[in-house]
Structures are given as C-alpha cells and as structure tokens.
Amino acid sequence: MTYLLAIGTRKGLWLARSEDRLTWSLDGPHFLMEEVAAVAIDSRRETTRLLVGVLSMHYGPTLVWSDDLGSTWNETGNGAIRFPDDTGTALGRIWQIHPDRDDRPEVVWAGCEPTSLWRSTDGGLSFALVQSLWDHPHRTEWLPGAGGAAVHSVVVHPTSDRVTVAMSSGGVYVSDDGATGWTPRNIGISAKFLPDMYPEYGQCVHKIAVDASGPDTMYAQNHHGVYRTDDGGMQWNSIADGLPSDFGFFVLTSPHTPATAWVMPLEADMRRVPVGGRMRVHRTRDGGSTWTELGAGLPDNSWSVVLRDAACVDTDPSTGIYLGTRDGVIYVSTDEGDTYSVIAEHLPDILSLRVAVLP
C-alpha cells in the first residue's frame, strides 16, 4: 500500500510517496515553472490516472494526464478544456478537477476560470462546457476575488443527480437534475463586502466539504464566516463561535466520522495571516458546536497561509491531514490533526494537494 501525494505549486508539480506516512520520497519537479492549481488522482479506474491543470505564464493553460503515475504525460491535441467558439472566451486557469462518483468512472468535473463548470465523459481527455451554468442569468454578476473568478468546488451527490458547486464570488449553486438547471443556495451566508450582507447570491464561499453523515450536511469556509447546512444548502447556519476568526480558505471533513471537520482560521480578509502568527488547525467533533485548537508541530511566528485547495485528507482509518503552505512546506498529521510533521519544505508556494492510497 502506497500513499501518493500530488503537490501542485506555483512552479511545478511534485509527487510524494510513502508506505507509512512518516517517510516520504519526492519525485519532481514536473512542469517546472508552470503553475499547478488543480490536480486529481483518479483511482476509480483500472489504471490510476493523474489529471493536472497546468498554467504557463507564457503559454497558457492546459490539462495533462498520466496513466503511469507521472512517468509520462499526455495532453489532448486541441485541448481537453476549450471554450466553444460562440462564447468568444478563452480558458484562463483550471481551478478544480473532481472525479465523479465510483459508479460513473469516466465522468470527471472541472471548475475553471472564467467561472465555468465542465464535464468529461471520457475520463478527463475531453470536457464539455456545462452550458446551463454558463448561460445562467446571474453569471455577469459573479465577480472575481483576488485570485480570479472561478468554480473551485464541485460536490456530487452519491445517489441522485444533484451537483453542488461553489464559486468565488457567486456562492453556492445547486442543480438537482444533473447540471441542467441551477439555483443559488446561500441563505444564511454573509457577504460582508456588499451593501446587502445577505444577498441571494454573490457570496465569496472559499470552500465547501461534505460531512461523513451524508450529502445533505456540508460545511462552508466563507470569506468571513464558517457555516454548516443540514439540508443540502437550503439554509446555512454559522458555526464560527469558538473559533479565533471566521476567515480562512479551506475546510476539510472526515471521510469516516460524522460531524468532524478542520479549518485554519486567519486573522481577517485584510490580514491574511495565521491568528497571532501561530499556524493552527481547529477541529470540531460535533458539527461545529465546539472547536479545539490543534497544532503540535505547526509553526509559531508563521506569516504564511494554506490556500483553499492546498489541503486534503486521506482515507486511512486514522484520517491523515495534509497541509501545504504558501512558503512551500507540507505538513502531515496521521492522528486526525493532533500533531504534525514535515513531508517537504523549500518548495514553491503550494496551490493544490491531493492524496490517494494505492495498492
């Protein structure tokens, strides 16, 4: 059994491997000097496929894949993700690559900039624009955050046709009919940067994640605000009490244990640094009613952050938590967030992390 950690950075991709999550070997860089903001390890297939969103400052974005764990890379000639001619739009950046559920192994989703959702039915070799979201009448009012305007979170219901996306800004949108019609679901989520703090849409939701109890319970780390919904996004309720700040980028959930989630509070939108310069994770075991500060092994005097996709969990019974910082350090916890050790350091700023356990 091998843990494979894909590390997307501002200047390339690294692959880390471990048998025990304590000792890691690093392979890379792949795509040196190219930004890797999205990576997926698709282990639903007979042969595990790595899917990587690459952005060259000079030569633009592209999606590449490997069916031999990074020994060789391939890309679709005319581009796996390519805006239709009639949109008059060019792909800016791939922000998210999300393999669908296990019983649809050829389906892969991609969230991109400008704000758009894409679906592949051939394992990620080619994607079609989800036209219904592109044509949504709200789209012209979805504004870019500091990093751009993109769909960055995709959540697929395990049994129904529901697809939930989150975008910055724009907020949460849900389709109950397989990505045909879309409804905003942001009730309860604030938008402190707008005159109307509780609009129907326009929130800057930074990340959403599903609880282990089932798909209707989700968490959102917002641009100020940490929330939970228990009805698929119909109503969001604040769970930020007990946190030192409600600003942050990522939220992680346990794949096994209901009501368990992790966040990393930062001081504020205008002070995007760990609270007091102490990098700490906060964990809830009760759905956000209470939070516990954790961080043995995480640094004091740290002014770096972990971005929204630079954090992930593995499926080990003792959930592993992986954090990549903007100053190029990767931490792993093998005890559900209590303590941390360093996998790698001195890398470029970490933009995306994904892990899989391979046989």
Next chain:
Amino acid sequence: MTAALDAVTVQLPSSLREHVGGAQSITVSPAPADVCALLDSLALTHPVLERRLRDETGAIRRYVNVYVDGDDIRRAQGVATPVVAGITVQILPSIAGG
C-alpha cells in the same frame, strides 16, 4: 535540411521545442498568406504547439512575441501580418515571470 523554396521557417524558443520533437525550427509549406493562416496550419499539424501561441479566441498569448522577418507583428498588422516564402517567423517568450 534545406527548407523548400515555398516554405516559411518557424523558429522556436527552447521552451517550446519539446512539442516538435526537439527541433529548433519547423517549416510550413507552402507559405500561408499571413500569421493567422500560419497558425491555422500549425493547429492541424502541431496543435499542442499552436495552443501555446494563441488561445481559443485566436488571440496571440500576452507573453508570446511573434516576429516576421524580424518585425514584431504587434507593431505591424497583428495576425494579419503577411508572410511570404523564404522568410523566418520567430517565436520568443517575452520578459515575464516571478
């Protein structure tokens, strides 16, 4: 190798040569009418390379510079800049990065 008399030579920076098997340059024959037609031709023969030069709207990428016989096409007629047989079209990445 000598280029055909009716060909245009496209000279590539080292950072793009992996997309043409390591060659420093490629030839397009017969010479297309202009830079746009040249890129259309590359889209058929070397699509991965072509996508790195212009996006799907047809715009030359911001940090890619194209010189026709030494002249920057942005100071000429853009992608409508004419090309003729025997000339060199040089691709250079501009100063950018961090």
